[in-house]
Amino acid sequence: MRSNRERTESTRRALLQAARSLFVLKGYGGTSTPEIATAAAITRGALYHHFSDKQDLFRQVLEAEAAAVRDDILAAARPGLSAQAALIAGAEAYLHSMTMPGRTRLLLIEGPATLGAEQALAIDQANAGSTLREGLVEALGMKDVDCDALARLLSAAFDRAALEIDAGADAVEVENAMVWLLRKSLA
Template sequence: MTSRMTQAERRASTRAALLVAGRRLFAERGYDDVAAEEIVTAAGVSRGALYHHFDGKAGLFEAVFVEIEAELVANFPLEELVGGDPFAALRSGVSRFLDLSLQNEVQRIALIDAPAVLGWTRWHQIEADHGLGLIRAGLDAAVAAKQIKDLPTEDLANALLGSLTESALAVARAENREAAHRRAEQVLVALLDGLSTDR
């Protein structure tokens, strides 16, 4: 029993070391400029461990991307989106999301490299799995509170996720990211305000 626990702990430690090393290197230089050998050296593990845990560099990259997406979603507590003022939470969430998209690892890994490395279909599926449900819950709460127009929230959530993602991509690729961030926030908040029942 003890030896099995030790083996399980070793596996978890090896996996964690690969995630940390891969995340740092992918954020610093991008997927294409990082060799698998660099990752295993930085993680202090064998090349076989990379293939055992992630089936290679691409599998590790996907796991890193999923980890970042989960952390992004954790910045938007569900109770805030469905609480007393869901529309205000949606509006402030736009600014918070764009702020987070200025982080180097979010830009490089989640917004720039992920669509190319994983392909658009897989990238969009992961984005939808993490962010779409959260957006829809906020929209459902805002409709129930009669703060926004009673539109189909599934379709509306897809439209908002697309707008947020494309805006964040534009910010990530802009020469002046701070200015692009301000413009994107202004446009996205205006889009949300257009849904308000007060207008």
């Protein structure tokens, strides 16, 4: 017999998984809440019990995706690595993590289009963006560069690289170019 908490978590998980699949397949605009509820095998009322609206559900899907990317970066940039080695390991982990089917579309296309650039950027800054900034601060120390500005520029380059890979570019070539760019930024 499952507790109320276990049932609640199971329902939330089912909704998030169903919503993610549909948002990847059809985009935010092409997905309806009745479709999500049906795919999750729950009622629309239950959906609205857990999420205030479709945009709230979408935001939480994005937050989960962004957190998964951050976790992959942190796992790769393990303690004991030099700051530069950790940044490079994190860069490679970011690009690899973004190859999860649908992730690039959700985080880099649907997210900004649905939530707006400011909210999508805030989600990134709370996750992968913060790991990049922190790594740059540690690696560059007191060099004569604004680490916040550099982090934003490199983040945009990483996002563009993920889009290139998603569009069919050679992943190894793109990753090599990004690692080269990162090394040059740290020199």
